[in-house]
Each structure stands twice: as structure tokens, then as C-alpha cells.
Amino acid sequence: MTNLTSMTMAEALKGLENKEFTSVELTQKHIDAMAQAKHLNAFITETPELALKQASESDKRRAAGNAGALDGIPIAMKDLFCTKGIRTTAASKILENFIPQYESTVSQNLLNAGTVTLGKANLDQFAMGSSNTTSHFGNVISPWKNQNSNNLDLVPGGSSGGSAAAVAARISMAATGTDTGGSIRQPAAFCGLAGIKPTYGRCSRWGIIAFSSSLDQAGAFGRTVEDAALLLKSMAGFDPKDSTSADLPVPDFAAAITGDIKGKKIGIPKEYRIDGMPDEIEKFWQQGIEMVKDAGAEIVDVSLPHTKYAVPTYYVIAPAEASSNLARYDGVKYGLRVDGEDLNSTYENTRAEGFGDEVIRRIMIGTYALSSGYYDAYYIKAQKVRRLISNDFENVFKECDALLTPTAPSAAFAIGENEDDPVKMYLNDVFTIPASLAGLPGMSVPAGLNSDGLPLGLQIIGRPWDEEMVLRVGHSIEKAANFTAQPQLTGKIAA
Amino acid sequence: MSALIKGETGDWEIVIGMEIHAQVTAESKLFSGSATSFGAEQNTQVSFVDAAMPGMLPVLNKLCVEQAVKTGLGLNAKINETSIFARKNYFYADLPQGYQISQFEDPIVGEGKIEIDLPDGTTKDIGITRLHLEQDAGKSIHDQHPTKSYVDLNRSGCALMEIVSEPDIRGPEEAAAYINKIRMILRYLETCDGNMDEGSMRADVNISVRHPGDELGTRAEIKNVNSVKAIQQAIDFEVERQIDHIESGNKVVQETRLWDPVKMETRSMRSKEEAHDYRYFPDPDLLPLVLEDGLIEKMKATLPELPDQKKHRFMNDYGLSLYDSSVLIAEKSRAEYFEAVANDNDAPESAKLAANWVINELLGALKKDEKRLADSPISAEQLGGLINLITDNTISGKIAKDVFAEMYSSGKDAAAIVEEKGLKQVTDTGEIEAIVDKVIADNPDNVEKYKGGKDKLFGFFVGQVMKETGGKANPAMVNELLKKKLS
Numbered sequence: 001m002t003n004l005t006s007m008t009m010a011e012a013l014k015g016l017e018n019k020e021f022t023s024v025e026l027t028q029k030h031i032d033a034m035a036q037a038k039h040l041n042a043f044i045t046e047t048p049e050l051a052l053k054q055a056s057e058s059d060k061r062r063a064a065g066n067a068g069a070l071d072g073i074p075i076a077m078k079d080l081f082c083t084k085g086i087r088t089t090a091a092s093k094i095l096e097n098f099i100p101q102y103e104s105t106v107s108q109n110l111l112n113a114g115t116v117t118l119g120k121a122n123l124d125q126f127a128m129g130s131s132n133t134t135s136h137f138g139n140v141i142s143p144w145k146n147q148n149s150n151n152l153d154l155v156p157g158g159s160s161g162g163s164a165a166a167v168a169a170r171i172s173m174a175a176t177g178t179d180t181g182g183s184i185r186q187p188a189a190f191c192g193l194a195g196i197k198p199t200y201g202r203c204s205r206w207g208i209i210a211f212s213s214s215l216d217q218a219g220a221f222g223r224t225v226e227d228a229a230l231l232l233k234s235m236a237g238f239d240p241k242d243s244t245s246a247d248l249p250v251p252d253f254a255a256a257i258t259g260d261i262k263g264k265k266i267g268i269p270k271e272y273r274i275d276g277m278p279d280e281i282e283k284f285w286q287q288g289i290e291m292v293k294d295a296g297a298e299i300v301d302v303s304l305p306h307t308k309y310a311v312p313t314y315y316v317i318a319p320a321e322a323s324s325n326l327a328r329y330d331g332v333k334y335g336l337r338v339d340g341e342d343l344n345s346t347y348e349n350t351r352a353e354g355f356g357d358e359v360i361r362r363i364m365i366g367t368y369a370l371s372s373g374y375y376d377a378y379y380i381k382a383q384k385v386r387r388l389i390s391n392d393f394e395n396v397f398k399e400c401d402a403l404l405t406p407t408a409p410s411a412a413f414a415i416g417e418n419e420d421d422p423v424k425m426y427l428n429d430v431f432t433i434p435a436s437l438a439g440l441p442g443m444s445v446p447a448g449l450n451s452d453g454l455p456l457g458l459q460i461i462g463r464p465w466d467e468e469m470v471l472r473v474g475h476s477i478e479k480a481a482n483f484t485a486q487p488q489l490t491g492k493i494a495a
Numbered sequence: 496m497s498a499l500i501k502g503e504t505g506d507w508e509i510v511i512g513m514e515i516h517a518q519v520t521a522e523s524k525l526f527s528g529s530a531t532s533f534g535a536e537q538n539t540q541v542s543f544v545d546a547a548m549p550g551m552l553p554v555l556n557k558l559c560v561e562q563a564v565k566t567g568l569g570l571n572a573k574i575n576e577t578s579i580f581a582r583k584n585y586f587y588a589d590l591p592q593g594y595q596i597s598q599f600e601d602p603i604v605g606e607g608k609i610e611i612d613l614p615d616g617t618t619k620d621i622g623i624t625r626l627h628l629e630q631d632a633g634k635s636i637h638d639q640h641p642t643k644s645y646v647d648l649n650r651s652g653c654a655l656m657e658i659v660s661e662p663d664i665r666g667p668e669e670a671a672a673y674i675n676k677i678r679m680i681l682r683y684l685e686t687c688d689g690n691m692d693e694g695s696m697r698a699d700v701n702i703s704v705r706h707p708g709d710e711l712g713t714r715a716e717i718k719n720v721n722s723v724k725a726i727q728q729a730i731d732f733e734v735e736r737q738i739d740h741i742e743s744g745n746k747v748v749q750e751t752r753l754w755d756p757v758k759m760e761t762r763s764m765r766s767k768e769e770a771h772d773y774r775y776f777p778d779p780d781l782l783p784l785v786l787e788d789g790l791i792e793k794m795k796a797t798l799p800e801l802p803d804q805k806k807h808r809f810m811n812d813y814g815l816s817l818y819d820s821s822v823l824i825a826e827k828s829r830a831e832y833f834e835a836v837a838n839d840n841d842a843p844e845s846a847k848l849a850a851n852w853v854i855n856e857l858l859g860a861l862k863k864d865e866k867r868l869a870d871s872p873i874s875a876e877q878l879g880g881l882i883n884l885i886t887d888n889t890i891s892g893k894i895a896k897d898v899f900a901e902m903y904s905s906g907k908d909a910a911a912i913v914e915e916k917g918l919k920q921v922t923d924t925g926e927i928e929a930i931v932d933k934v935i936a937d938n939p940d941n942v943e944k945y946k947g948g949k950d951k952l953f954g955f956f957v958g959q960v961m962k963e964t965g966g967k968a969n970p971a972m973v974n975e976l977l978k979k980k981l982s
Contacts, residue, residue, distance in 0.1 A: 082550045095549065102543055104550060207550040213779035242552050243781050321779050324582050327593020328547040332646070343644075347586055370584070370774035379776060 004029040005170040005491065009073055009227040010254075012173060016062060016072050023062070023072025027055035027116050030074040033171045033491025034118060037143070040489065042156075042166040044079045044137045045087050046119035054116040061114065069234050071114025076166040076175035079120035080127055081107045081218075082207040086117075090209045091125045091135035094329045094336045094354025104207025105239045106176065106218045113234035118172055122162030125356045126326065127183055127211040130428040132161025133415060134358040142191060142412050143169035143487035147453035152414040154454070157187030157428075160221070164191040167221045171491045174231045175221040180212050181314050182408075182432025184219045185444040189407035189457025192446040192485060194228040194474065195221045199464050200439030201246035203232075204239030210325040212318035213244075215436050225445060225475040229253035232467070248465060256468030257475040262296030266473065267400035271307035272431055277409055280450050285406050288447055288458040291480035292404060292473065302396040302403070306388045310434040311426060313389065316369045316382035317437075322359075323366030329354060361422065390438040397463045402473045405431050407444040407457035431459055441467045445474040447481035455485065498666035499707065502738050508707045509734050511664035511700060512624075512714075515677055517656045517687035518631065518695040519562045525630050525654035526553030526596060533693050537647040545652040547591035552780050555580075559654040560784065562686040563603050563628050564794045566656055569684045569801055570623045572607025574791050578627075580781045584774040589633035589646050597657075599775040602627035603784065609680065610803045611672040612821040621673055622661030631655050650694075656687065662701070662711065667727040674698060674723055675825075679802045683827050691722050700726060702733045703747065712737070713747040717761055720754045729754040733761050805830055813837060813846035822854050828868055829853075835875035836882065845886050852878060856899055872906045873899075881909035891970060894918050921968045924976075927960070930968070931976045934959045945981060953977065 004026050007015070015021055031048040051074060058072035082088045082100035089095045103111070111117075124134040132140040132155060140161040142154040156165040160177030164187035167175050177184040179197035188195025196219050203218035210216060218235055222228035233254065238247045268289060273282070293299055331337035331350030338349035355363070369378035396403065408428055418425045435442040441464070444457035458477055462470035500507040524531055527544035544551045567574045581599040604626035610618050633651035637644045658677060664670050678689040678696060689696050698720055703712035717733060720726045737747050751770070752761040777783075800808070802824045809820040809830075823833045837849040857878065861871060881898060884890045890898065890913055901912045913919055921927060934956055935942055945952040960973045 082548075088549070090549070098549065100548070100550075102548070205550075206552050209549045210780075241554060243554055244779075320776065324584050324594050324774070324776070327584060327586065328549070328591060330586060330588075330593060332588050333546055333591055334548070343588055344586075367774065370776055372772045372774070375774070375776070 005033050008224050009070070009173045009222060009230060010224070012073060013070070013230075017067075023055040023058040023116060024052060026072060027051050027074045027118075030118055030171060030173070030491075033169070034166075035491075037169045037171050037489065037491035040141045040143060040165050040169055041138050042122055042140055042162040042169065042171060043076070043119040044089055044091060044122050044135070044162070047086060047117055048119075050086070051116045051118050058114050058116060068112060068114030070110065070230065072116060073114070073173050074116040074118050075110070075231070076118050076121040076163050076172040077107055078123055078160050078163050078176050078178060080123060080178050080209045081176060082209065083107055083117070083120065086120065088120065088209070089137070090127070091123045091137055092354065092356070092359070093136045094350070095209075096136065096336065098335050100207075102207060105204035105241065106208065106235045109235055109237060110176070110231075115234070118166075121160070121166055121175055124159035124161065124183075124358070126209065126322070126359050127159040127178055127180055127216075128322070128358050128362055129158040130182065130186055130425055131155035131413075131415070131418065132158040132187070133419065134158075134356050136356060139415050140165050141415070141489070143489040144191065144412060144454055145488040146414075148451075154412040155190065155415050157190035157408075157412060159183040160187050160195075163221050164188060164193055164195070167191070167193055167223060168487050169490045174223075174227050176218060176231070176235065177221055178208060178211075178216055178218050179432075179436065180215045180217075180318060181436045182429035184221065185432045185442055185457070185459055186408050186428060188221060188444040189446070189455065189459075190412035192455030192483065192487065193221050193223060194225045194443065194445050194478065195219065196228045196232055196443035196467065196470065196474075197436070197441065198232060198236060198467050199246070199441045201244055202236045202250075202441070202465070202467070204237070204242040204245045206239055206241040206245075212321040213325060214321060215314075215318055225443075225471055225478050226254055226257055228443070229257060229471050246465075251468055253467060253471055256471050258472060259476060259479060260296075261292060261473055261476045264297045264402070264469070264473070265300050265400040266292050266297045267300045267302035267396050267403045269302050269304045269307065269396070269403055269405060271304050272405045274409065274430060281406050281409060281456070284448055284450070284456050285404075285458070288404055288477060291447070291477050295476045295480060297473075300400045302399060304389075304392040304396060304434065306385060306392050307434055309385045310389055310437055311430055313382045313385045314429075314433045314437060315365065315426060316378050317386065319362040319366030320369045320379050320382075321366065323363045323370065326355070326359070326363055358422075386437050389434055393434075393438045393440060393461075401463075402469050403461040404473070405459045405461070407431060407459040411450045411452065411454035411456055435461045440464060441470050443470050443474050445478050445481075446483040447477055448483065449485055453485075455483070498668065500704075500734060500738060503742050505706055507704045507734075507738050509666045509730070510662050510703045510705060510711060510714075511666070511670055511730065512662035513660045513664065513670065513673060513701070514699040515658045515674065516697045516699075517566075517658060517677075517681055517689070519559050519628075519654035519656055520686055520688060521556060521558050521562060521654055523556055524652040525556055525559050525628065527652055529652065531653050533695070535649055537649060540649040541651065545591065545648055547593070553596060553778075555781065555784065556654065559628060560603070560786070561790070561794060562654075563626065563656055564786065564791060565684050565797065566658075566681065566686045567604030567607065567626055568791075568795055568798055569680045569686075570604070570607040570609055570626065570658070572623055572626065573605035574786070575601065575603055575605055576786050576791075577601065578603040578784045580628075580778045580784065581775045582778045583629075585771045587632065587635075588644060589635045589648070589651065591633065591648065591651055595630050595632065596778055596781070597629035598627035601783075609673075609676055611669060611676045612806070612817070613672055614668060616816070616818050618817065619669065621663045621669075624659040624661055626656050626658045629655050629657055662703075667730040670700065670726055670730055671723050674726060676802065679825060683799055683802055694721070697721060698726060700729060702730060702737070704734055704737045704741070713749050715747065715749070715761070716751045717754050718751060718764065721756075725754060725756055728756075728759060729761060732759060736761065799827075813850070815847065815850050819850045819854060822858075823850065826868070829858075832868060832875045836879045845882055848882050848885065849879070852882060852899075856896070860903055872904070873902050877902060877908055884909055884913060888920060888922060888969060889913065890918055890920050891966070894920070894966060918967060921964050922972065924972065927964070927968050927972050928976055930960055930963045931973070931980055934963065935980055942981065953981075956981070
């Protein structure tokens with residue numbers, strides 16, 4: 001039998017369809033891999049028994065000819081999606097023991113497609129972070145190793161670090177993520193995966209623990225562009241329970257991967273050539289440009305003049321919304337409560353103990369930005385700049401079909417690095433944040449390794465609702481780059 | 496009728512603006528499908544959204560929007576095609592989200608005005624600043640346990656309309672007239688049941704005082720005034736407190752005060768410095784509310800005749816006084832009852848007569864028995880029948896009162912009672928003339944005196960004739976005949 005944890009999801013679907021193996025077999029292999037790779041800490045809650053039960057039901061459905069689009073595929077669910085009857089923590093102490101009585105729309109859509117849930121993937125606390133080092137349940141360790149300093153544990157990126165690590169380490173065939181400012185794309189880049197954040201409104205936010213409502217969007221990780229496309233297709237769709245969800249048909253994303261980008265115009269925004277960007281990133285970007293050119297696309301130099309304001313704008317809007325979204329965690333109704341002498345001290349005790357430092361930092365920033373006397377200077381200003389950033393994209397998409405940029409300004413760094421200075425950490429998302437502010441679809445595809453043997457990702461940004469173009473360009477880069485490298489620390493059982 | 500208050504430093508004018516919170520009549524909450532019925536068992540009408548469970552999102556209830564538009568039209572106000580829901584952030588145990596979804600800079604309804612009816616028979620316009628939609632909070636219950644408080648979330652998320660007035664109200668009477676008129680409009684529109692004792696209508700009263708002609712004084716906001724009477728009492732107390740305060744050399748501070756209905760006083764709740772910074776910002780979970788094309792026109796078409804329109808029509812079409820019209824329109828059912836009585840009669844005077852009978856006799860009798868109009872033993876048709884008997888001279892007004900009393904206790908028709916008891920008015924000239932002749936013949940002394948100039952004795956002769964006929968003689972004919980015979 002082929003190695004069940006190495007194949008792609010698309011291959012596994014064929015294998016299941018051809019009765020080469022069952023979902024129970026496929027799932028058991030991944031459960032074994034999960035046990036092997038436990039030290040990566042990719043999961044907050046593992047659900048092997050549930051997975052096997054779902055797998056066995058899936059096998060029955062398939063035998064009866066009722067298989068769904070992703071029937072029997074074991075996946076990881078970011079622990080930000082509420083899952084009925086399964087603890088959902090947002091990697092926080094305040095929700096350490098929270099068990100939802102409802103299923104998020106996206107996870108329900110996947111259950112409807114027949115997926116098997118291996119567990120709830122670790123993440124940065126309340127999705128706030130770019131390194132998965134803010135989780136109350138411990139850091140996620142990247143399965144990748146720096147070939148030049150082998151003993152350091154690396155970050156998988158964040159916030160969807162557990163999802164990315166699980167897919168890269170061959171524990172999970174694919175995984176859900178959420179992306180507010182780069183939380184899918186940056187960990188995808190760090191872990192050598194395809195990761196797509198669709199257009200804001202493509203996936204329902206109902207049942208996803210909110211960080212920043214106007215930016216949060218669910219998306220997919222796969223080891224190939226096709227896998228990411230398949231997973232996204234089953235996640236997406238209009239949901240009347242989310243007023244910001246778009247009432248649009250969901251295209252067959254995988255079918256959009258034709259391999260043909262001839263004559264397409266690919267924009268290269270000059271503002272993404274930032275000060276202090278490492279040479280290897282610059283070189284890598286150039287290689288990516290050559291790849292799409294070779295595939296017959298036309299390269300267009302474009303300008304997004306307000307790019308430099310994106311990070312500061314994001315760090316006003318996202319914390320402002322977060323400060324309000326996280327007010328509900330007050331110890332009164334559910335979650336952690338640390339009693340005090342009166343209501344106010346109960347709030348203070350509960351929230352001081354229930355939230356980690358990064359979460360508290362963002363609540364403080366956001367509260368400040370919304371305060372009377374500062375609101376106009378921060379929040380309103382940020383909203384205006386956000387509009388300008390959006391307009392920049394609108395303008396360049398008159399001249400090109402997609403944009404190509406690096407996903408992150410560096411490869412994965414060691415755990416503990418960049419911790420001294422939050423702003424330095426925030427700059428990890430310098431290339432991913434602008435598309436988030438504009439609500440645009442973006443994806444990262446692995447396109448090579450750096451001198452330390454670590455994966456680097458290229459980002460493709462598309463027009464609103466044009467995930468198909470993003471996937472198509474991503475796929476042609478994937479093809480050209482022929483990225484076959486695998487991480488060192490996997491859950492693979494020696495054959 | 497500005498009620499000026501005499502103080503040591505001259506006359507004081509009371510300036511009041513009101514914020515009325517009216518719960519929207521709707522089957523479900525503003526942003527969730529939970530039921531809204533009053534008096535349900537605690538925490539049984541709470542959805543995941545109302546309890547602010549993680550990841551839950553609000554979805555706007557269209558019916559509440561229509562109710563707000565309808566109310567806005569009823570307040571003669573500008574309807575804003577685009578409005579924005581904003582979050583008002585503060586922590587409290589009965590506020591599950593940690594914020595209230597409200598409208599701040601862009602409310603659904605803008606400026607309008609209503610007419611209030613004052614006890615002296617005059618009217619006055621009061622400006623409406625705005626009306627916005629917002630969520631209600633839950634209810635904290637502090638008196639069930641020595642150290643704990645309980646929270647009931649049934650009310651959490653119910654739709655409220657906050658109706659803000661201009662500071663046009665000039666005293667407790669105007670305040671009462673204002674809230675009564677708002678309640679009347681809401682009830683006519685069926686957009687709020689207006690029950691203050693169930694909390695579905697609540698008011699905050701902003702009060703300040705000034706010498707007439709001066710700039711507006713510093714205001715205090717009075718909360719927890721839950722009846723029209725309490726509003727008037729709170730105003731009386733607060734005005735006196737502010738005047739005393741200023742006249743003894745102090746300044747009124749801007750603050751929120753709580754009305755204590757037991758001690759009959761207002762107490763400071765929090766000063767301006769302690770006031771919350773609500774950190775309003777547009778709710779990113781909701782798109783701007785853009786009214787569907789044609790919605791305003793559609794709602795206009797559903798509007799009933801409003802209290803003031805009805806009032807003016809009663810005055811114009813029926814020739815009623817402002818006072819009578821105001822009394823009749825106070826409740827929709829009362830106005831309908833009156834119109835059914837009035838329209839049953841053709842005589843030009845019958846509408847005024849109908850108004851008098853409804854207001855003075857029927858409402859008086861019902862009030863005495865603590866009955867509602869709906870429980871009246873006399874139907875509108877029956878009362879119309881009685882008035883017909885008056886206008887066609889079958890019975891006199893005086894007899895009619897006896898017939899009315901009989902109708903009220905037995906529920907019988909007026910005509911049947913008149914028939915049964917033989918109360919029909921005597922209009923036969925010959926018959927009356929014979930009695931007049933008899934009375935004159937029986938009282939020669941008085942005839943002498945009358946002719947000698949004692950005019951007042953005319954009443955004596957009328958009385959005697961009436962007595963002889965058992966009150967049934969047509970009074971006008973009696974007068975005419977007596978005048979002729981005694982001259």
C-alpha cells in the first residue's frame with residue numbers, strides 16, 4: 001500500500017473512490033502520525049475516537065454510493081471554529097474548558113462534505129500572533145529544521161500555526177485556518193504549504209471566535225494548490241446567519257486550475273520592495289517573476305502607493321474591533337471566572353488571568369484607539385487609510401489580473417526570536433496585511449528553499465471574488481517550482 | 496403654558512428634554528430569532544446570540560426596521576434611507592456582549608415633531624430630535640441572594656426605539672402631555688404596546704432651569720421614572736432642588752440621577768467625570784442599513800389615521816372643541832366608539848351630542864365602575880339609538896338620562912325602554928294646551944303675581960306643566976304655550 005500520509009488529498013480521494021483503502025485505514029494512519037509528532041504540539045485537543053467513528057461512517061456512505069465531496073478525508077480544524085460538543089479554546093485560558101453547543105457554519109459545511117476531524121489545531125491565542133507562540137497551550141514547533149543550526153526549534157508561523165504544522169508534518173491531509181492579517185498565508189509560507197485566504201465574505205464567520213470582524217476570514221491549507229482549492233470549495237458559501245457573507249455561487253475552484261496563465265497580466269508592486277528586505281527574498285521573488293513569465297504571463301510593474309501605511313492601519317483597526325469582540329469574555333456567562341469582591345474586580349481578575357500578554361496588549365491598544373478624544377485621530381484615520389489602500393488595489397487591477405509578491409519578509413525564525421519587540425513581530429505580516437484590509441483573496445504557494453533549507457512562499461493576490469485566478473497563478477508557480485522538499489520532523493512512521 | 500417658578504432671584508423656567516425607550520412590538524428580537532413575550536420564565540427566551548456565545552453574529556430583524564420606519568412617519572419625522580448600527584461598549588453583568596448594538600451618528604429616523612394637548616385647552620409642538628433602534632439589555636436581580644446577583648436574559652436583545660425630544664418641554668404638565676401623546680401614537684401605530692408598568696416604555700428625563708431668556712442651564716438626567724406620575728413628581732423635586740442649589744450660590748453639575756419613588760427624591764448616580772466612555776464605533780458584524788426601495792412608501796400606506804389627524808378632523812368635521820376631541824382620541828377604540836355613535840345620526844347637532852354622551856355619561860359611568868370601554872354594557876349602536884330619540888324629539892334630554900341609566904344596568908335598547916315605560920314625549924298641542932289651561936286655572940295668585948312683573952314665576956308654571964305630564968311634555972312647546980296664555 002502506498003504511504004497513506006504522504007499522498008495529497010486529491011490522490012487520497014481517488015484511492016478511496018477506487019477502494020484501494022478505506023477512510024478508517026487512512027484515518028488510523030494519520031492518528032498514528034499524530035501520536036508520533038505529538039512534540040510539535042500542533043493540536044490543543046486531539047479527537048482520534050471521533051475521527052475513527054466519522055471515518056467508519058464515511059466508509060459506509062461511500063459503500064452506499066452517498067460519498068460527499070471530501071468524504072473520509074482526515075483534516076485538522078483550527079481551534080477557533082466552534083465545534084459542537086468538542087472543546088473550543090481559541091488557545092486561551094479564558095475558554096480553556098468551553099464546549100460549544102453549536103457547530104460553526106464552515107466546520108458544518110466540511111462535515112457535510114464528509115471530512116473526518118482529527119482534532120482542534122493549536123493557534124496563537126485568539127488568533128493574535130505571527131509565530132504561534134502566544135497559545136495558552138504552548139508553542140507549536142515547526143516540523144522544519146534550519147540546516148545550518150539544527151538544534152533550534154522554529155516557529156510554524158501564525159496564527160494558524162497548528163494547522164500548518166499538522167499538514168506539513170503529514171499528520172493531517174489538509175486543515176482549516178483563519179486569516180485576519182496573514183494568519184493562513186504566512187504559516188503556509190513558513191511550512192512549505194499552499195494556503196488560501198478567500199475574499200472577505202466568501203466563507204461564513206458564524207461560529208468562528210471573532211478577532212477582528214471586518215478582517216477575519218476562513219481559508220484552507222493543503223500540501224498542493226489543488227488540495228487547498230478542494231478544501232476551500234467545501235468550506236465556502238453564503239450563510240444568512242452572517243450578515244457580511246456574500247450571496248454568490250461558489251465556483252469549482254479546483255476546476256480553475258488549468259495550468260494556463262498565458263497572456264495574463266501579473267502585477268509586481270514596487271512598494272513591496274521594502275527597506276531591509278533580505279537579498280534572498282528579493283532573489284526568490286525575482287525567480288517567481290521568471291516562472292510566471294516563462295508560463296506565458298505578462299509582467300506589469302504597478303504601484304500601490306499606500307502600502308507603507310497598511311501595518312499601522314491594521315494595528316489600529318484589528319485591535320479596536322478585538323477590544324470590543326473580546327468584551328464578552330467577562331467571567332459572567334461561560335469560561336473562566338476569577339471571583340473578586342465585586343463585579344468590577346471579578347472582571348479585572350478574570351480577564352487578567354484569562355488573557356495572555358499579547359491579547360491584553362491588543363485590547364489595550366484597541367480600547368485606546370476607540371476612546372473619546374482619540375477616536376478621530378486613530379480609528380477614523382485608519383478607516384480612511386484603509387479606503388485608500390483598497391482604492392490602490394482597485395486601480396492596479398485595471399491593469400493586471402493578479403499580483404505577485406513574497407508572502408513574508410523572511411523564512412521561519414527560531415522560537416523566541418522577535419519576541420523582544422512586538423512591532424518587529426508585526427512586520428512579519430507586512431506583505432499579507434494590505435490584501436486583508438482590502439478584503440481581497442490571497443494565497444501563498446511554496447516555491448523554493450532558502451540557504452538554510454527553509455521553505456519560502458510567494459503570495460498571489462487577486463480581484464474580489466476571483467479566487468480562481470489566484471489559484472490558477474498559484475498552480476502554475478507550483479508547477480514551475482516543483483517544490484518537493486519535505487520537513488524533517490514528520491509523523492511519518494518508518495516504513 | 497410655561498409654568499414659571501417664583502424664586503428668590505426671580506422667575507425660573509423649566510427646560511426638559513426626554514428620551515423615551517419603547518420596546519418594539521415584534522415576535523422576535525432585534526438581532527435574533529428569540530421570542531419576546533413579557534412574563535415568560537427567566538432565561539427561557541435566550542438564543543446563543545442573546546447570550547453572546549463565542550462566534551455568534553447578529554442578523555437584523557426586518558420587521559423591527561419596518562416598525563421603526565412606521566413610528567418615524569408617525570412622528571412626522573425624516574426617515575434616513577441609510578443608517579448605521581454602532582457598538583456602545585460598557586461592561587455590565589446583564590449586557591452579555593459587553594456592548595449594546597445601537598445607532599449613534601446615523602440613526603434610522605431624524606428630526607420630526609408632534610403636537611401635545613395641554614389641560615388649558617391649548618396645543619404645543621414638541622420637536623423630535625431623532626429615533627434610533629437599539630438592543631435592550633438583560634435584567635439584573637439583586638434581591639434574591641445575600642451575596643449574589645442573578646441575571647435574566649429574556650429581555651437581552653429585544654428591540655428598542657429610543658425617541659429623543661428637543662428640550663421643548665416646559666414643565667411637569669407638558670412632560671405628562673408629551674409622554675401621553677407619544678404613547679398614544681405608538682399604540683395607534685401598534686409599534687409599541689406602551690405599557691410602562693411592564694417596562695415596555697421607559698423614560699429618562701433631562702431637566703434644567705434658567706431665568707427666561709437666558710442660555711440653557713446645566714442639565715441633570717433622571718433615570719428610573721417608570722410612570723407618568725413618577726415623571727411629574729421627579730420633575731417637581733428636581734426643579735426645586737436645582738433652584739435651591741443655584742439660589743444658595745452653587746452650580747448644577749451635569750450628572751445622572753436616580754429617582755427614588757419611595758423617598759420621593761432624586762439621588763446622584765454618577766457625575767460627568769464618572770460617565771462611561773462608550774467607545775462607539777460602527778458594528779463590523781453588520782452592514783450599513785439601507786432601506787429597500789419603496790419601503791418608506793409602503794409603510795406610509797399602512798399608516799392609520801394618527802391621533803392628531805383624528806383630533807383635527809373631529810374639530811373640523813364634527814365641530815367638536817379641542818378638549819372634547821383630545822379626550823375622544825386618547826384611545827383608538829374610544830375614537831372609534833364615538834364615530835360609530837355620531838355616524839349613526841343624521842341631525843347636524845348629533846355629533847356634539849354624541850361627544851357629550853360618550854365623554855360625560857358613558858366614560859363617567861365606566862370610570863365609576865372601573866370598567867374599560869371594551870366592557871361597556873352599552874354598544875355604540877345602542878347609544879346612537881338613544882341619541883336618535885333625543886334629536887327626533889321622542890324624548891327630552893332629561894328623560895334620556897333616566898333611559899341611559901336603565902340601558903347601562905339592563906343592556907336594553909333605548910327605544911324598548913321608552914316604549915316599555917311610556918316615556919315618549921307629549922307633542923300633541925291640544926293635550927299640552929289643556930294642561931297649560933288647567934295649571935293657569937289652578938294658580939290664580941301666581942298668575943296675578945307673574946303678570947305684575949314677577950318674571951321668575953315662569954319657571955314655576957313650566958314645572959307644574961311638566962309635573963302634570965310626568966316630564967314627558969315637549970319643553971319647547973310648553974314654553975311657547977305658556978308665554979302665549981300668560982301674556
